[in-house]
Amino acid sequence: MSYQIAVLAGDGIGPEVMAEARKVLSAVEERFELAIEYSEYDIGGAAIDNHGCPLPDVTLKGCEAADAILFGSVGGPKWEHLPPNDQPERGALLPLRGHFELFCNMRPAKLHSGLEHMSPLRSDISSKGFDVLCVRELTGGIYFGKPKGRQGEGESEEAFDTMRYSRKEIRRIAKIAFEAAQGRRKKVTSVDKANVLACSVLWREVVEEVAKDFPDVELEHIYIDNATMQLLRRPNEFDVMLCSNLFGDIISDEIAMLTGSMGLLSSVSLNSKGFGLYEPAGGSAPDIAGQGIANPVAQILSAALLLRHSLKLEEAATAIEAAVGKALSDGYLTGELLPADERVNAKTTSQMGDYIAQVI
């Protein structure tokens, strides 16, 4: 069987960390005798430079022809002067999510044992560890709701956005959250603002309905403002957090930062057919691009998730994750994960990739 992956390395550290993911994928191909074809396309700032727009037609066509998208990261100061709609992040990611209806975004954030000191939390809180999965609705809500625009003139000119959710949209993402919880610690925390938003009131109703089909999973509701707070005090008490698009944007970033090691986190965006986009949680980090010091682990783990969710190659996915686990527990770490006085032992981007590939 042969597979097609569209590779969208993007900007900043994207190409560097993608190279390591490719290295690791090669090792997996060899070990498991897989035939994976890769097609590389420009995306984001690189695509603006080469094609005049952040998501060129050829890239979109290439993705359509593939089984999955391995995404690097996009954006950087070079394109920040552009109007918001033309910027790399907004002009590449949002249309890809919309076009492929990638409604389901899963962002896990786990505090790895041995890396508790990386967390910005007080040691008595971080020492308890935490392992939270943010399940975020990705193609609805205020991101895509119509109407969106401006009207009026002078000081009365106003802008407007519409938050919009249907029962159908809420139900399909809620189901995924409950299913995920069944394979974890069996708790779903649904994040909303039902004391203010009509969308959240409907959200709560539908989530309650879905919960009835999962009697083994505990459900709790929490307001977004309170969620932001409770994650700081007792992150270990959360398992799956079910969020709308905007609230998931906020919560997933908060929990990522709570681990203190964004370079280890990746995320999955799926549609109902299992087609998906896989990307690291961190951004394009233009400040460290080109120095060979970026952590490629998140990109490598994105590849593992791709194998698992879109190609259904569970064994190969597990092999990558195990190899990453071994690298970390062997103390094979890039600089940002080491205390200042141990940075001399930091591994480079490509040393990390080599080591992980070789373990496989």
Place this chain on the structure above:
Amino acid sequence: MSYQIAVLAGDGIGPEVMAEARKVLSAVEERFELAIEYSEYDIGGAAIDNHGCPLPDVTLKGCEAADAILFGSVGGPKWEHLPPNDQPERGALLPLRGHFELFCNMRPAKLHSGLEHMSPLRSDISSKGFDVLCVRELTGGIYFGKPKGRQGEGESEEAFDTMRYSRKEIRRIAKIAFEAAQGRRKKVTSVDKANVLACSVLWREVVEEVAKDFPDVELEHIYIDNATMQLLRRPNEFDVMLCSNLFGDIISDEIAMLTGSMGLLSSVSLNSKGFGLYEPAGGSAPDIAGQGIANPVAQILSAALLLRHSLKLEEAATAIEAAVGKALSDGYLTGELLPADERVNAKTTSQMGDYIAQVI
């Protein structure tokens, strides 16, 4: 000169901590020879029980006749089964904000020296301290934008909310943020989601315009997701955070929790005439209500803010703040601010009030 304060103690710990604020206000009246008249009205759950609705007409009329509102807190498990619109928080606070056009909400969060251990942040981060003022727009955005509701049937039924901001609304709150920054560390961080929201694009434009009139104040823009993260790593680098209604709800709660001592924080909600509502940052805390252990400091400081902003009694306000400062530095603390092994020295709610009143 005589003043009128509408006192809305509300639910949970509201009445207990309000009693201490009244004690302290009496001390101030005596020392500064002021004549303040207080009228008490039901609000929130108490008003639901006594009048059948969270904001009765008599309460609203009473507030209209007053110079300012001293608010306790509302809500509790007893009223959680009610439909969202009828619940104490939503049914009391939002209409009060709307009715009096209290568009400007200021929520300061300072990590008091000596209380760094209360912060959930890692000690090397909290030891640097922080002092952030969240300036939140309070009568616009997705809280009040029309249309808001539901339409359709079955699985296609959908809910919608409208986020809406005019140049005028953005300008008046932005001005306040810059003015506040001038009296502080001269930095405004404007929080938005300009890569997704039309409202945020306009927000950025207007904030940039306002910034031109404040050349001595530094302005930076940050996305809400990134703001949530950066506050965890480097809270000390923020001064004034300028936020729309929804983002301010989230950011103000996050910074409050970062201090770890919500019982010390209060907030101001003002309209363009200086009329205001003053309330503690924490909620009604029904779990500890009636035990005499709630921290009254936030309520007492709310009274100080009321004297300053609505009654223009700067000296009296400062006297209260100084007395609170003395209590805290004398180690006069309620239990939640003490390490477990020092809780035997905890002061009760009324001991705190007595001490502060007596210092005055």
